[in-house]
Amino acid sequence: MxxxxxxxxxxxxxxxxxxxxxxxxxxxxxxxxxxxxxxxxxxxxxxxxxxxxxxxxxxxxxxxxxxxxxxxRDMFVEGRIIQTQSEQSRLGQMLTSLRGIEMVFGEPSSDGISGNLSAMFDSWARLAANPADDAARLDVRSRSMLLVGRIREIDAQLGAEQVRLDAEIRATIDQVNQLGTKIKELNDSIRAQRAIGSTPNDLLDLRDRAIQELAAIVDIRKQELPDGTMTIFINQHTLVDQVAARPLPTEYDAATSTIQLPNKDIQIKGGKLAGLMAGINSANNYRAQLDTFVNELRTAVNALHFTGTNLNGTTGIDFFVGTNGARDLEIDPQILADIRNIAAGASGAPGDGGLANAIAELRDTELAGLGNRSATRFFNDMIAVLGQDSASIAIAFDTQLATMTQLEAQRQSVSGVxxxxxxxxxxxxxxxxxxxxxxxxxxxxxxxxxxxxxxx
Amino acid sequence: MRISTTHQYSQLTDRVANLQSRIAQLQTNLSTGKRVHMPSDDPIATTGILTLGSAKGLAEQHRTVAEFARGNYSLAENAIGEIGELLKEGKKLALQGATGTTDQLARDVIATQIRSLQERLVSLGNSKDSGGRYLFSGFEVQTEPFVKDSGPPPTILYQGDTNVNYLQVGPGLRVEGNVIVEQQIRQAYDALQDVHDRLVGGDLSGLSGISIQLVDNASTAINLARGDIGAKMQALETAASSALRRIDEFARLISERGDADITETIIDLQATQVAYEMSLAAFAGISRISLLDFMRG
Structure with a gap:
């Protein structure tokens, strides 16, 4: 009993x-x-x-x-969330960068490069019609200065964006390393608890959260070992295993989207980090295109202006100076000092507006260096491509966001309180x-x- | 499906946030009247806006230039018209001097009148535009084109050049921006000089013969120049109005692409606001109910 x-x-x-x-x-x-x-x-x-x-x-x-x-917990949903999170963060970051670049260019508006370029050509056309008019001459100079100012400002902002993105990439790699260390420590604790037969639910949650945070930063693969250790791979690199966390160096190449270890390059395909690298590429790309645009415009205007004779009887003066894209674009100091140094014609006669007319016609002149497009067309095309890029990324991002929302709902339906x-x-x-x-x-x-x- | 409390709230806050941002965007569209604020808002429309904007800029440039040139041509036409009148006057005076009833004293007086016509001719040849630049001196717009030379024989000197400032006033449309009338004015001056000399010399047959012929020839030349200017003015007028039509059309196309349809936007805004209110109501309704309310103690 x-x-x-x-x-x-x-x-x-x-x-x-x-x-x-x-x-x-x-x-x-x-x-x-x-x-x-x-x-x-x-x-x-x-x-x-x-x-x-x-x-x-x-x-x-x-x-x-x-x-x-x-x-x-639904492990299948968790796996999909990790993949989707990487892609969503990559697209989100790219979108932020592209939107930033769009804002820097500030098109379509009358005070962007497009509007200022148009205004400059207009001023040359007015000078062509009225070459002896000081007001028209002054207008050419001030319109050109406005254009130069806008180009320089945009170039500087793109440069600042490059610097900002570079700093953010480095900080993000640091974050990857910190999360790697955190996962490694959680691995150790989980392994110890498992060894005594307990299920450390909260530690597992913390680790899952760290892994999801990591997945938002970089594309990872994970593999759970029988002892409870979670191994994390970033493509060819093992970030965390049973033994240690192996931090990433901060040397990277945005063009190839790789992080450079001494003996190998690690491809970064997803997450915020990939988005940041794509963003820096975009900033580089649009800055380079702006440089090409400026170089060709400068060369084309100068080629005409150089041959002209100004009201002071001098010839061989450039209109724009500088050699290196947008960053050193300036109006020739002689023109800044005296508007009579602007050459409106080849002869130097006060009524000769032939050259000014030729410069005004550059608006529609195809330039070989711009792929046989006019400066105006080249710039407009560039903005159109920027808009298309940004819009298509926005659509892809929205799709990922919707998927993520759905997955989150599924997860919440199982795991949420x-x-x-x-x-x-x-x-x-x-x-x-x-x-x-x-x-x-x-x-x-x-x-x-x-x-x-x-x-x- | 099992709904977690967090999910319930986050779903509602997401929805409310989306509606708020949509409302903000619609309000911006309404206050600016624009639909495209950034290239990515509508890349295809942006391409159109920029391309059409450039085309509109070019059309505006053509219009400005055409109207400016037309203004100058109009001044030139007036001057040339006056020269025509002046030659008619010269011919009248020549005929008057050629009649036998006019004595030499009277002819000398007429010769003085011819002299003043010549002065007037030179002054018309030195007409200026609104900016104080000479109309008939080619590229040398700051140099007085015609000056008298006392000779012998007395004639006028041309200090300008024969260069023509070509202007672009439409797609593939170039016009001469200035008028060169050196020959015509010289011819008129010389014809008047001939009249003057024969009046002073009392050469009646020469006056009624060669002099009148010379004045008539000069008149014809001036009239031809006037006709030419008239034709060019008309061409410029056409160019300006065609540029204006293009500007209007481009503006319409730009507006079609980039401007917000106000009616549509307002309706959209109202619908969104209703959805927003409903979401808030649902939010308040759901968060009001809880098992807690029904538990005792």
Whole structure:
């Protein structure tokens, strides 16, 4: 027969179990707003029954215990989230960069390069019509100065964007390394807990969250080893394994989207890091195109202006100076000093506007260096391509965002905490606790009865 | 599907945030009247706006130049017209001097009148544009083109050149921006000089013969020049109005691509605002209900 306190044991174990279950519910409720938290589920199990050998052998249950506290998690969805996260971050970052470049150019508007270029050609045409007019001459100079100013400003902003992106790339690589170290430390703790047979749900959540953060930065592959260690690969590089975290160097090549280790290059295909490198490429590319545009425009205007004779009778003066794209574009200092140094004609006669007319016609003149397009057309095409790039990235990003939202919903549907559900559980465990306490109390009464009756 | 509390809230906040940003965009569209603020808002429209903007700029340039040139031609036409009148006057005076009833004293007076016509001719030849630059001196717009030379024989000197400033006033359309009338003015001056000399010399047959012929020839030349100027003015007028038509058409096309359709935007804004209100109402409604409200103690 079972001992007198057999029932008390059952009841007290039940009490402890329900108390634990209430704690888990509390933990779930407390983490209702925690990012990456997976709700925990208490699994009750019966304890092993006792077998009695009476007239016939029979078994008596010995109560319940908590067999495990599990994380509610859909590993398939988690895997897809990691991939989608990488792609979404890459596209998001590219979009930010391209939108930034669009804002720098500030088109379509009258005060962008396109509008200022048009205004400059207009001023040359007016000078052509009225070459002896000082106001027209002054207009050519001020319109050209505005154009130069706008080009220089845009170039400087693109340059600043390159510098900013470079710093951000380096900081992001640091972040990868920090997350690598964090995952390595969590690996160690998880392995130790696993070794003693426990399931460290919260550590697993923390590690999953770190992995997702990492996936947002760079495209990774992960592989879980039987001892609970998560190995993380960034393409050909092992960032974290059982032994150590292997940080990435900050040397990179944006053009090939690689991080350069002494013996090999690691391809970065996804995540914010890939987006940043693509962004720096875009900034480089549009800055280079701006340089080409400026060089060709400068050469074309100068080629004409150089041959002209100005009102001071001098010839062989360039209109624009500088040799190196947009960054050193300037109006010739002689023209800045005296508008009479602007040559409107070849002859130098005050009524000769032939050259000014030829410069005005450059608006539509195809230039070999710009792929047989006019300066205007080249610039407009560049902005059109920028817009197309940005818009198509925006569409791809929206698609990824929608996928991500859906995946997040799926994950939340499995792992997320529902307050009402937890409250219901709470009531359930509370009632169960009350019932177990009642049993304890009844058993106490019966024991007391025994003691009262026979204890004298 | 099981809905987590976080998801319930984040779904609603996402939706509200999306609607808010849509409302902000529509309000911007309304306040600026534009639909395309950045190339990526509508890349195809942006290409159109920029290309058409350049084309419009060119058309505006053509119009400005054509109107400026037309203004100068108009001044030139007036001057040439006056020269025509002046030659008619010269011819009248020559005929008057050629009649036998006019005595030498009267002829001398007429010769003085011819002299003043010559002065007037030189002054018309030195006409200036609105900016004070000479109309008939080729490229040398700051040099007085015609000066008298007392001779002998008295004539006028041309100090300008014969260069023509060509202007672009339309696609593939070039016009001469200035008028060269050196020959015609010299011819008129010399004809008047001939009249003057014969008046002073009392050469009646010469006056009625050669002099009148010379004045008539000069008149014809001036009229031809005037006709030429008229034709060019008309061409410029056509160029300017065709440029204006192009400007209007380009402006219309740009507006079609880049401007917001106000009616459509307002309707869209209202619909979005309704959706926004509904979302907020749903948000408030859902967050009001909880099992907590039904639990005792």
């Amino acid at each position: 079972a001992g007198s306190f057999f029932g008390i044991n059952i009841a007290s174990r039940a009490l402890r179990s329900f108390e634990t279950a209430l704690n888990v519910t509390g933990h779930n409720l407390a983490n209702v707003n925690t990012r990456g938290y997976s709700r925990q589920i208490v699994e009750f199990d019966q304890t092993a029954p006792l077998t009695y050998f009476g007239l016939r052998p029979f078994t008596v249950g010995t109560g319940a215990f908590i067999s495990s506290v599990n994380r509610a 529902n307050v009402d559900e937890e409250l219901a559980n709470m009531m359930r465990y509370q009632r169960s606790f009350q019932a177990a306490a009642k049993i304890l109390s009844v058993l106490d009464q019966t024991t007391e009865e025994l003691i009262k009756t026979f204890g004298r």
